[in-house]
Amino acid sequence: MMQEVHDVIVIGSGASGGMAAWNLTRQGVNVLLLDAGTRFSREKFWTHVKPWEWDARVDRGEKPPQFYLDTKEQPYDTPKGQPFDLVRVWGRGGKTNVWGRVSLRYSDLDFAGPEKDSWEIPWPIRYKDIKPYYDRVDQLIGVCGGTDDQDSLPGSAYMLPAPAPRCGERLLQKAGKSIGVSIVAGRRAVLTQPHNGHPKCHFCGNCGRGCDVGAFFNSSDYLIEPAMASGKLRVMDNAVVARVLVNDEGKANGVQYFDRETGAERTLRARVVVVAASCIDSTRILLNSKSHAHPNGIGNSSDVIGRYLSEQIRFHMYGFLPELIGGPTQNDDGIGGEHIYLPRFNHRGTKRDYLRGFGAQFWGSGAQADAGFAKALPGFGVDLKTAVKKRYPALVALHPYGEVLPRADNRVKVDESHKDRYGVPVARIDYRIGDNEQKMAVEMYDTAEQVLRAARAEILPFQRGHLDVAGSAIHEHGTCRMGSDPKRSALNGFCQMHDVPNVFVVDGAAFTTASEKNPTLTILALAWRATDYLAQEMRSGRV
C-alpha cells in the first residue's frame, strides 16, 4: 500500500510550530504536527497551590505538570567546565506554557546592526518587512503595554492596556528619569482585558506554573486548538523526530521519528517539512539528517548549521527602596513579573568599546512568595527576622540582558559517540562568551547600580562581573541562520533552506543575530511571514 503523503509536516508545537500549523491550516493546507509530548491539561495546573501546600500534595501522591524535559531521558553534552543550561519543554505548546511573556519588537538597531558594525552577516530583512506581522501577532495573541516607544523599541497600535506599575516600579522609573535612563511600560503577552475569546488575567501572579485559565498566550490554546477545530490539522503525540528524510535528489520527502512511549521507529512522508523544535533540538535534527546529498546534515552545504549559537548574558542586582522599607505588605502580584522595561540606550551618546547592546527586565518587585534575599542579610535571631520583614515590601531588582555576538566556534554538533535511547546522536553544545560580552557586562553592571543608587536603594551585596550560567536566559538563537548569501547562511529571509526549498526552519535557530530582546514575539512574526510565503509557494506549485 502506498504510504500517505502529507502536505506539510510541522515538527514541534511551541510558538513557531503552533504558528506554522495555525497559519497554514487557515489557508487550506493540511498539516500534520508532530509533538514530542502530549497536551498539558490546564485543569491540573498548580497555578493556585500555595508554597506551603506543595509538599503536602506531593506526600499525597499528586504531581504538578511535568513541563520540563528531564536530561536523564534526553541528555546533551557540554565540554568540561563549560556548562550550558538547556531548558526544553516537550509537549503541547512547548515553552509557551511557562514563558516569561516579555514581548518586545526588534527595531532596525537589531535588524540593521550587523550591517552597520560589519560583525558577521546582515539580516536579510528589515523592520518594515516584519512590522505587518508584528501588528498581526499583537492583535492575535494580545500584548499589553504602553505607547512610550523608543527608537530601540518600536511601538504598536494594538496594545492592550498596560497594568499599573507597582510602588517600586514607579520609584525606579522616577530614579531612571533623574539620570537620563528611560524605563518604559513593559510589553507583555498577558491579557489585561478579555481578548479573542480568552479570559483576562486575574492577577494571581503564578504564571510560571502555567496559567489555569489561559490568560496569556500559549501555543496550545491560542494556535493549535483553533487549528484543530478547522479540521485541517492533525496532531500526533509523543513523536520524537530524529531526522528529515530526503529523496535521491536531496529534496525532503518525510521524517523519521521514534514513539516516545514504545520506542518504535517510524517514518512519515510529506511534500514539505517545517522544522520548529526549538533552536537546539531543531539543529540536532538537521545535523543528524545526513544523506548522500547532504553529508554534513540537511541543507548544510554552507557549514553554518550548528554554528553561531547566540544566547544572552544576564545577571541580577537586588535592592530595597527607602520609601518602602518598613511599610505595609501589599499584594504586588500584578501580571506576574515586571510591568516595566528598560530598553537599550547605549547606541546614544559616546561610542562604546563594544558592539551591540543590552536592556533590562525587573521581574517581581515588592512582596514575593518567598524571601530568598534574606540569605544575603547578615546575622541571626530577632535582628535577622526584623531585617527581613522591614525589607520584604521594599524589594526591587534589575535583570539586564545583553546580546551575545554570533561566532562560528559557538556551536552545536551531534555527538556520534553519545546517542540517546533511540540510538540518535545527542547535541553537544560548545559555547562561550568573549571579550565583547565582558566589556558590555561592565556597562550593564554600571547601569544597574546607577539606577539603584539614583533610587537611593540599599543594594544587596553582589559580585561585579558575575554572569548567569550560559543558557539561563532560555533565548537560544542563530544555529540555522537566515541571510541572503547561501554560502554564509542556511535560510533565506522566509526561513526557507537555500539548499532544500521544501524545508523551512521557523524557530529561534533562524535568527541572524540574538539582540538583547526576548525572541518569542519575533519568532511568531517570522513564522507567520514564512508560512504566508510557503502557502503562496505551494499554491503556485513552486514548492
Add this chain to the structure above:
Amino acid sequence: MAAVPLAAQHEHTETPAGAYTLKVFSPEERDRVAALVDQIIPRTETPGASDAKVPEFIDRRLSMDAKLKGRFLAGLRAFDGVLTEQNPFCKLLKDMTIDGYYRSKEGLTQELGWHGNTFLAEFKGCTHPEHQE
C-alpha cells in the same frame, strides 16, 4: 475553544498538611535542629522556625538529596553550637531555614503579611501620590 472555567469560580481551598514522619533525622537530631533554627528565626509575636516546621522541611530536603544529607549531618555532628557567619554549616542551616520558614504559612502570611496568589478582579498597582512622577 475548550470550556474555560472562570477564575472567579475556582475553588481556592487549601490542602491540609498531613502528619509528617521523619525520614532522615532521629528524634534527637530533630530536636537539636529545632533548637538551632529557632536561634536563626526565633518565635516573637509571630511564630518561629520550629513553629513553622522548618526541621521537618529540612528533613524532607535531605531525604531527596544524598549529597546534601551527608554534608548536613556531618556538619551537625561536628557543630559546637555557636552560630557564626563564617562556619559553612551555619550558612547552610541559615539558608535552609530561610527557604523553609519564608515558604511556610506561618512565615509568609503571619510574619511577612503575604496575601498573594489569589483572584483579583483588578490590579491597582501603586496608588500613592508621593510615588508618582
